[in-house]
Amino acid sequence: xxxxxxxxxxxxxxxxxxxxxxxVEQLKGQSITVIGGTGFIGTWxxxxxxxxxxxxxxxxxxxxxxxxxxxxxxxxxxxxxxxxILRVQDVRSPFSxxxxxxxxxxxxxxxxxxxxxxxxxKVYQTNVGGIENALHAASRLPRIARFLNISSGLxxxxxxxxxxxxxxxxxxxxxxxxxxxxxxxxxxxxxxxxFAAQFRIPVITARAFTFIGPYQSVDAPWAINNFIRxxxxxxxxxxxxxxxxxxxxxxxxDAAVWLLKxxxxxxxxDIYNVGGEEAISHSEVAHALVKLCKKxxxxxxxxxxxxxxxxxxxxxxxxxxxSSLNLKQAFxxxxxxxxxxxxxxxxILSQKG
Amino acid sequence: xxxxxLISDPTLRxxxxxxxxxxxxxxxxxxxxxxxxxxxxxxxxxxxxxxxASSMLVGECSLSDEIILSxxxxxxxxxxxxxxxxxxxxxxxxxMAMALDLGVDVFRIAAHCTExxxxxxxxxxxRKHGKEVYGxxxxxxxxxxxxxxxxAFKMQGYGAEGVVIMxxxxxxxxxxxxxxxxxxxxxxxxxVGFHAHNNLGMGIAxxxxxxxxxxxxxxxSARGFGAGSGNAQLEVLVAxxxxxxxxxxxxxxxxxxxxxxxxxxxxxxxxxISSTSIVSGLSGVFSGFIKExxxxxxxHGVDARDIFTELGSRNAVAxxxxxxxxxxxxxxxxxxxxxx
Amino acid sequence: xxxxxRCAILGTGNIGTDLLIKVMRSDLLECTLFAGRNFRxxxxxxxxxxxxxxxxxxxxxxxxxADVIDVVFDATSAAAHIEHWPVIEGLGKIAIDxxxxxxxxxxxxAINSQEICGSxxxxxxxxxxGGQASVPIAxxxxxxxxxIEYIEIASSIASRSAGPATRANLxxxxxxxxxxxxxxxxxxxxxxxxxxxxxxxxxxxxxxVYAKIKNPDIVKINAAVNAMMLKINxxxxxxxxxxxxxxxxxxxxxxxxxxxxxxxxxxxxxxxLDIINCAAVGVAEDIATNVLELMS
Numbered sequence: 001x002x003x004x005x006x007x008x009x010x011x012x013x014x015x016x017x018x019x020x021x022x023x024v025e026q027l028k029g030q031s032i033t034v035i036g037g038t039g040f041i042g043t044w045x046x047x048x049x050x051x052x053x054x055x056x057x058x059x060x061x062x063x064x065x066x067x068x069x070x071x072x073x074x075x076x077x078x079x080x081x082x083x084x085i086l087r088v089q090d091v092r093s094p095f096s097x098x099x100x101x102x103x104x105x106x107x108x109x110x111x112x113x114x115x116x117x118x119x120x121x122k123v124y125q126t127n128v129g130g131i132e133n134a135l136h137a138a139s140r141l142p143r144i145a146r147f148l149n150i151s152s153g154l155x156x157x158x159x160x161x162x163x164x165x166x167x168x169x170x171x172x173x174x175x176x177x178x179x180x181x182x183x184x185x186x187x188x189x190x191x192x193x194x195f196a197a198q199f200r201i202p203v204i205t206a207r208a209f210t211f212i213g214p215y216q217s218v219d220a221p222w223a224i225n226n227f228i229r230x231x232x233x234x235x236x237x238x239x240x241x242x243x244x245x246x247x248x249x250x251x252x253x254d255a256a257v258w259l260l261k262x263x264x265x266x267x268x269x270d271i272y273n274v275g276g277e278e279a280i281s282h283s284e285v286a287h288a289l290v291k292l293c294k295k296x297x298x299x300x301x302x303x304x305x306x307x308x309x310x311x312x313x314x315x316x317x318x319x320x321x322x323s324s325l326n327l328k329q330a331f332x333x334x335x336x337x338x339x340x341x342x343x344x345x346x347x348i349l350s351q352k353g
Numbered sequence: 354x355x356x357x358x359l360i361s362d363p364t365l366r367x368x369x370x371x372x373x374x375x376x377x378x379x380x381x382x383x384x385x386x387x388x389x390x391x392x393x394x395x396x397x398x399x400x401x402x403x404x405x406a407s408s409m410l411v412g413e414c415s416l417s418d419e420i421i422l423s424x425x426x427x428x429x430x431x432x433x434x435x436x437x438x439x440x441x442x443x444x445x446x447x448x449m450a451m452a453l454d455l456g457v458d459v460f461r462i463a464a465h466c467t468e469x470x471x472x473x474x475x476x477x478x479x480r481k482h483g484k485e486v487y488g489x490x491x492x493x494x495x496x497x498x499x500x501x502x503x504x505a506f507k508m509q510g511y512g513a514e515g516v517v518i519m520x521x522x523x524x525x526x527x528x529x530x531x532x533x534x535x536x537x538x539x540x541x542x543x544x545v546g547f548h549a550h551n552n553l554g555m556g557i558a559x560x561x562x563x564x565x566x567x568x569x570x571x572x573x574s575a576r577g578f579g580a581g582s583g584n585a586q587l588e589v590l591v592a593x594x595x596x597x598x599x600x601x602x603x604x605x606x607x608x609x610x611x612x613x614x615x616x617x618x619x620x621x622x623x624x625x626i627s628s629t630s631i632v633s634g635l636s637g638v639f640s641g642f643i644k645e646x647x648x649x650x651x652x653h654g655v656d657a658r659d660i661f662t663e664l665g666s667r668n669a670v671a672x673x674x675x676x677x678x679x680x681x682x683x684x685x686x687x688x689x690x691x692x693x
Numbered sequence: 694x695x696x697x698x699r700c701a702i703l704g705t706g707n708i709g710t711d712l713l714i715k716v717m718r719s720d721l722l723e724c725t726l727f728a729g730r731n732f733r734x735x736x737x738x739x740x741x742x743x744x745x746x747x748x749x750x751x752x753x754x755x756x757x758x759a760d761v762i763d764v765v766f767d768a769t770s771a772a773a774h775i776e777h778w779p780v781i782e783g784l785g786k787i788a789i790d791x792x793x794x795x796x797x798x799x800x801x802x803a804i805n806s807q808e809i810c811g812s813x814x815x816x817x818x819x820x821x822x823g824g825q826a827s828v829p830i831a832x833x834x835x836x837x838x839x840x841i842e843y844i845e846i847a848s849s850i851a852s853r854s855a856g857p858a859t860r861a862n863l864x865x866x867x868x869x870x871x872x873x874x875x876x877x878x879x880x881x882x883x884x885x886x887x888x889x890x891x892x893x894x895x896x897x898x899x900x901x902v903y904a905k906i907k908n909p910d911i912v913k914i915n916a917a918v919n920a921m922m923l924k925i926n927x928x929x930x931x932x933x934x935x936x937x938x939x940x941x942x943x944x945x946x947x948x949x950x951x952x953x954x955x956x957x958x959x960x961x962x963x964x965x966l967d968i969i970n971c972a973a974v975g976v977a978e979d980i981a982t983n984v985l986e987l988m989s
Contacts (some may be wrong), residue, residue: 408845408847408884408886408903409845409847409903409905409945409947410845410847410886410901410903440863440864441863441867441886441887441888441889442886444863444864444867444868445864446864446868447868465889465891467852467891468852468860468889468891470857470860471860471863471889473860473861474861474864495891667892668890668891668892668893670888670890670891670892673849673888673890675847675899675901675936675947675949678936678939678947679935679936679949682936
């Protein structure tokens with residue numbers, strides 16, 4: 001892989017790390033297992049571990065469990081190192097975790113809305129069955145310091161225009177199939193509670209909002225990825241609805257750093273939102289992307305439903321994470337977009353070249 | 354309140370059903386020119402069952418998809434060129450990629466109303482290539498409003514920019530339409546549309562009910578040229594919507610001209626509600642079966658209306674044309690000794 | 694006892710589990726390993742109840758147990774089979790591929806099972822369910838007419854018998870079936886259509902074959918089709934004619950077949966899953982017979 005691309009990632013990791021004072025110290029010597037580790041978060045955590053070990057003598061070991069690891073290895077040869085172990089494991093099947101593990105991070109849930117639509121049962125098996133297996137495995141670890149469940153803000157979001165707080169419970173009509181994903185996240189959080197209470201393992205929850213950055217596929221079925229893909233392909237940016245729906249975006253290195261901070265320094269049983277601060281509409285994102293391109297794509301609004309103007313804004317209230325853990329964003333929206341576009345275009349160039 | 358309606362015109366696609374897919378090159382160029390001049394936003398062309406559907410099963414097309422699409426493309430300057438595509442009939446590589454190359458602007462990916470999850474990859478393909486894409490649910494009377502909304506929601510999840518439900522058999526009364534459109538409008542954050550058939554004389558009324566329930570996409574064909582008793586009559590729709598205060602972007606006089614041209618030059622016989630199509634509408638059987646049923650009925654001396662009623666009770670779906678002969682033979686009491 | 698051909702089944706979904714039951718019933722085959730990725734899957738639970746050796750290590754389990762395996766049924770996915778085949782090949786085993794990966798030779802037992810067994814081919818591809826139903830009929834017609842212009846098959850299967858994997862792979866199904874039709878019938882062009890029928894109670898699998906031929910000899914075609922059906926019935930008991938060869942429009946021959954499943958693991962209406970499994974077991978049994986003959 002392109003050395004320049006790696007340099008960018010390195011810089012990003014260091015920028016994010018710099019804002020979390022003390023985190024490197026707290027991570028030193030830890031033995032981390034990321035379940036679902038070949039995904040977006042797992043890959044960023046691997047980058048962080050590599051940098052901390054190389055730059056700060058971190059002495060961290062990291063194991064990544066994934067359904068298939070060979071593709072990941074071929075995409076990230078610079079991350080195939082002695083301190084990063086890869087293991088094939090389907091989370092739906094019971095498994096064990098390396099005995100000396102101190103931090104377990106569950107990042108294996110299926111968040112892809114296409115799969116929610118086509119295979120809701122698999123989503124349930126993975127999000128609920130998978131975390132159950134992970135919790136069982138964690139409960140047998142003698143030195144576990146924390147089990148971090150990366151859940152989703154969608155577990156408690158509803159129709160809203162407000163920042164979503166960790167204390168939201170939210171009403172969920174669990175009888176509708178559309179709500180199956182949110183319900184699976186709730187059930188997973190419940191399971192984590194059970195294991196905390198009965199099996200006495202230290203559990204903590206992070207609710208993920210929208211992430212952005214290198215290592216996310218442009219084909220991933222989220223609006224911002226579609227916009228980036230449309231832009232790169234020279235097509236119009238197509239926005240469903242009137243473009244007023246708001247999201248916030250957290251850059252990959254920030255997200256990974258926050259999650260690690262939560263894992264080592266958060267309070268047992270607590271829930272922390274992980275997401276970007278600035279709520280920004282799809283329309284504004286599209287315009288920002290256009291500004292970044294030489295060839296200016298058109299922005300096309302494809303129309304919305306005639307229903308009463310329900311809003312599904314999705315962004316977090318970050319006050320708790322800020323006050324208790326001093327979580328800080330190194331990359332604001334503008335920078336996040338720039339860094340992502342830079343990476344995607346370099347990636348495409350290196351694929352073509 | 355949104356006062357704009359997007360009219361999609363399948364005269365040269367649904368109309369192909371009425372002529373067993375034998376529309377000629379001239380038909381495509383003539384009507385496309387006229388529709389384009391009238392400001393029709395979206396013109397849909399092809400075999401009645403869509404891209405790649407030319408087959409023994411549903412009828413061979415006189416022209417290849419390639420010729421139809423390139424002819425239409427040449428003759429549409431402002432209108433968008435749309436295709437109907439059913440996974441299971443057409444594939445991404447062999448059909449959709451070709452359509453993309455030929456300049457299709459809009460893909461309407463269709464499935465039977467309970468099988469939306471076959472449309473994932475096809476919708477994604479169109480989106481990936483920056484095209485406008487809609488999900489279409491056919492024979493939509495065969496699912497409850499809630500179930501229909503669930504299926505539409507899947508299509509939204511795959512990236513569809515709108516979902517159109519079809520009354521493929523002309524089975525609905527206005528209340529049925531309002532119920533279903535409302536359910537979709539409530540569930541989705543993308544536009545909802547309706548495609549009528551006129552078997553029970555409800556083409557226009559149903560389309561109006563759809564709009565009043567929140568639909569913003571309506572299909573209509575010139576003179577109603579389409580399968581069975583035809584679709585909602587396009588030029589009537591334009592007039593009615595204009596009277597109701599909606600904007601369609603279509604010039605009324607020019608669409609009347611286009612319909613006149615269609616009547617004169619491309620429609621061999623104007624759609625009407627025949628006795629058979631009343632029965633097929635009542636039994637909820639796909640309108641596109643009518644020609645085949647009539648021909649098999651004549652050949653085997655079995656009452657077409659009986660065939661339809663039996664097909665209805667067997668919940669026949671589009672593409673099951675081979676069932677028609679089976680049903681006819683069974684009704685005839687044909688025991689050739691080999692069918693078990 | 695150990696004269697049985699030792700089979701591993703890779704993939705513990707519906708296909709794999711149904712295969713397991715058929716293999717266990719066979720006098721010529723035994724299942725020495727049932728391998729997948731998830732111990733908690735329904736198929737795994739069934740295998741545990743049947744006392745079969747199981748593993749959740751997927752292809753790695755095949756490697757570990759290579760010394761007790763002769764044949765691997767791959768019932769995973771096309772993408773996965775592409776990864777598995779080099780491993781299976783490296784171990785010197787035969788793969789019977791249930792996916793549309795098309796890496797190996799197409800096999801329809803009624804047509805070319807003996808030829809496949811004799812050829813030493815190690816990757817045997819079972820085409821698709823629609824292919825197993827229609828290709829033998831297409832081949833029967835081709836015995837009578839070597840100038841088929843066009844073959845088309847339209848299959849309708851119960852919506853309930855089509856899971857997420859089938860639905861996500863309609864294109865692969867179509868393309869693989871069309872390739873096989875052309876190969877076995879010599880037709881210039883082929884088309885395959887698949888329709889999911891949501892009717893309740895679920896409909897049985899039904900396939901209609903259309904062949905475009907100048908001056909079709911319907912008498913000879915009937916005879917050829919009937920002869921082929923006898924061969925098919927050897928390994929697919931529930932395969933039957935619904936509409937016998939009929940000429941429509943002078944130059945089109947139409948035949949409709951119905952396949953009723955045995956009901957081993959899935960309900961009988963899922964004839965589509967049953968036929969491809971029966972065919973796979975059929976060719977495995979032919980391999981076993983050949984081996985026995987060689988040994989004797």
